[in-house]
Amino acid sequence: MSGGMVKQTIQIYARVKPLGRRQQAGIYSVGEDEKSASNLEILVPRDLAEGFVNNKRESYRFKFQKIFDQEAKQEAVFESIAKPVAECALAGYNGTIFAYGQTGSGKTFTITGGAERYSDRGIIPRTLSYIFQQLEKDSSNVYTTHVSYLEIYNECGYDLLDPRHEASRLEDLPKVTIMEDPDQNIHLKNLSLLQASNEEEALNLLFLGDTNRMIAEVRIKLTGINFTLDHLS
Template identity: 70%
Template sequence: MVKQTIKIFARVKPTKKPTSGYFVDCDEQSSSLEFVVPRDLADGFINNKRENYNFRFQKVFDQTANQEEIFETIAKPVADNVLAGYNGTIFAYGQTGSGKTFTITGGAEHYNDRGIIPRTLSYLYHHICKDSSMVYTTHISYLEIYNEAGYDLLNPQHEASRLEDLPLTSLYQI
């Protein structure tokens, strides 16, 4: 029996020029991400604003992490559990422009920039094709939630719906 808890990962958005202002501390069990936001001297002498923000994750991927590393650490264990018959979900959360789409779907310029979805589908179908002793039925859903409106990204109309109006099973058999 597969027993796993929810795992939370962070990825610092890859940029063309490396940025500073954050520190990653990794150990065997978890990673922490610390942001330093210096106090603004224009706010006066009495300034109680926090300067350090520290968050803990199972793993933090810095700006040098590539798509293959993201897949191997995050999506491959989920795909292995799916092949064992368990449901799997990968949920990307962050501000607009933070790099969620690149991590999930990848870039179009280079094959190595493929994201979690194309790599996972390739991985799953590769394993399904090798095992002729099993019958597999797959269901995939791909939703975007933005400003409390849900978008079924596998529906060609891409119409916005209230979250309550989305079908309870937005599944597609492939």
């Protein structure tokens, strides 16, 4: 975090992924403590590998702003996590949402969404839709909206919307470098910024970036979106 005005500190949420077909259930519980913070307690049976019966369990407890359990809907995740960030962005504060977790833990599902159902749309399409809805309501200002799509992999940034490239491998995409100016503003050099005037155009860019990402076929450790709006009165 750096530069500019800060409206809020970092908020950390947990989402528990529903079990896959051949996955074994983990042991965990969700609770609230005295200060009504959410706790996620994970129990890791000890010595299972050794094969002897042992009632001792190891417990790990983590605190989060809120915990989304297995049955949590995409809509609820959007409402609690993304909508406040979008509202801050509309009020002039930069906002970042990112998902962190091992491969297969549900980052893409949460951030982008699932392909099967419309209701599985994730944070990005819902937020794009919300932002354009809000902008349409405001007839007293003129807004320009741009989209860029950056992938960070192994400490390098890659431009997923590079117009000159039909990406075959991630390494073939232009590398994006992160630079900080004396005022501590972050600049992403080499990152395309494409105008998207409405939800459809923005979604098309999202699909283009996703396609480049899938073609490049990598295991992604970090997926995110950054919202910056230019206000023109």
